[in-house]
Amino acid sequence: MQIFKFALYLLLTFFLLGILIFVHELGHYLTARACKVTIHEFAIGMGKRLGGFTSKKTGIKYSFRLLPIGGYVAMAGEDEGGEGSEDPNAFHRKNVFQKMLILVAGAGMNVLTGFLAMLILTVGMSVADYPLPSTVVGEFVLGAPSEITGLQVGDEILQINNTKVHTGYDLIYEITSQGYEPVDLVVKRNGNKVLLRDVRFPVTNESGLAVGNRDFNVLAMESTPVTLLKTTFYRSTSAIKMVFDSIGGIISGRYSVKDLSGPIGVTNTVSQVAQQPMAGWNILYLFAIIAMNLGVMNLLPIPALDGGRFVFRVIEALRFGKPLKPEWEARIHGVGMMILLLLMVVIAFKDVFTLF
Numbered sequence: 318m319q320i321f322k323f324a325l326y327l328l329l330t331f332f333l334l335g336i337l338i339f340v341h342e343l344g345h346y347l348t349a350r351a352c353k354v355t356i357h358e359f360a361i362g363m364g365k366r367l368g369g370f371t372s373k374k375t376g377i378k379y380s381f382r383l384l385p386i387g388g389y390v391a392m393a394g395e396d397e398g399g400e401g402s403e404d405p406n407a408f409h410r411k412n413v414f415q416k417m418l419i420l421v422a423g424a425g426m427n428v429l430t431g432f433l434a435m436l437i438l439t440v441g442m443s444v445a446d447y448p449l450p451s452t453v454v455g456e457f458v459l460g461a462p463s464e465i466t467g468l469q470v471g472d473e474i475l476q477i478n479n480t481k482v483h484t485g486y487d488l489i490y491e492i493t494s495q496g497y498e499p500v501d502l503v504v505k506r507n508g509n510k511v512l513l514r515d516v517r518f519p520v521t522n523e524s525g526l527a528v529g530n531r532d533f534n535v536l537a538m539e540s541t542p543v544t545l546l547k548t549t550f551y552r553s554t555s556a557i558k559m560v561f562d563s564i565g566g567i568i569s570g571r572y573s574v575k576d577l578s579g580p581i582g583v584t585n586t587v588s589q590v591a592q593q594p595m596a597g598w599n600i601l602y603l604f605a606i607i608a609m610n611l612g613v614m615n616l617l618p619i620p621a622l623d624g625g626r627f628v629f630r631v632i633e634a635l636r637f638g639k640p641l642k643p644e645w646e647a648r649i650h651g652v653g654m655m656i657l658l659l660l661m662v663v664i665a666f667k668d669v670f671t672l673f
Contacts, residue, residue: 323588327588340430341423342389347420348418348422352419354408355361357377357378359390360380360381360391362383363383363389364383395408419622420623420626420630424613431606432553437601438601439545440549443540448537448538450535452485452535453471454474454536455534456534457534462517473501473504476503482668486551486555487551490555491541493528494528496530499517500518501516524573556605560641587603603666621651626650627646629641664673
């Protein structure tokens, strides 16, 4: 029975990831078409082609492939000297800014998808009478450390350390990620800004990681189109900030490689979320988070990723439209791809061992 449930959650995970792969490649595809680049194939998945069709009008092959771990848009002349390089509409013949636009379009579509999912979540929960949390302290739990160290009922929290907060959602995130140590708060109290130093929150240990916990309830915001958009925007920016916080945490040693997850680890998270109250809303939130994570991660300046390819286009722009030798770029991306594949294997083994 447990194996059957896990299989269902695995299918759900790959369905969610499949949507994100599709919209990512759709971003590249639509932008390439707008720039009049010749496209040979639009593929979802990697490896052996399972099915699809070829457009009689454009000659573009649309494919579903065996391994649901990615996808691609095959364009003429992606690597100068490669297939289709003599085509006047080949990728490498476009100006550098068109190339840049095509490269970032996939990640942009992921971030946009995450934002739309967050908007649906925020509006949907509001319609279902879930209040929008503000950053105004409503009441404390008994013996709250934050009250003892200076916070008061009615304080509107504006900033935690150097990070501004705008909604109750990013307030919770910042307390969780920073509140395991004393923090400085900027609050609005009786119309004036007040700096509170060394405010403490309860600290718990979750899987070996110390995290802060909010020890007060907040007041609700009035649900209006403005507050709904505000909440959506700041929940989205907080999700993007989460990516950079995680990278910084790995560099600083707060997080380790064991905290990274691949599809199997994501499946485990999906299964946990699906068994909690408000499962539908939580899965939609997780989908939004993953979408923005994929978008931001793809733009990191790492060889083989869109961000790594974008760096080469920046170099091309700085050289007044003269790219580096294609074979140099191909070798660098090849090494980057091998490292990424090795990391994926290591994470997959880690995720499997975590299940048992």
